[in-house]
Amino acid sequence: MGKFEIKKDKSGQFRFNLKASNGQIILGSEAYTTKAACDNGIASVRKNSQEDARYERNTAKDGSPYFNLKASNGQVIGKSEMYSSTAAMENGIASVKKNAPEAAIEDNS
Template structure:
């Protein structure tokens, strides 16, 4: 099973998406967007940047958890991972985004 982007509308009226691995696990979460079209552009940016060298920034939180952010060529963060208990798990998450994002389908449950 391949990955998919799941686009939703939040209670505040803004749009956001998750990238899900083939097993349904969330591997990347977007920021919130005011417009539906902006959220779709964000999905396209994730697809493009997931395969770009240097797009992932590996981080460690203050409570010794690990995560990553995916950045566009302009430096803007286009998605962030969950917190992982180990650097190895975080790195596997990066690989999952690289493998799933480019060909992921879109499930648009935003109501538009």
């Protein structure tokens, strides 16, 4: 089972990563000024992760595919890593859909 890991960055802001059961990061958040806002971000990922239309599929300048998960208001709530292929990116999206709803939360902040 996957998990959300909450941590503080160097500037004291809160961030979370969604990790698959193998420990690989499959989605990373923006910076939040409060832990409550970070918790809300996790709740938003849980809610929006099941809707395929919320995934914005992109290609980086170097040609690497990646995706953003967006909330219903269009705001990005999570970004993926860069992938080696479109198929690998689609597997990453499938992993978020599988892991996000039931992922435990580990607070390391």
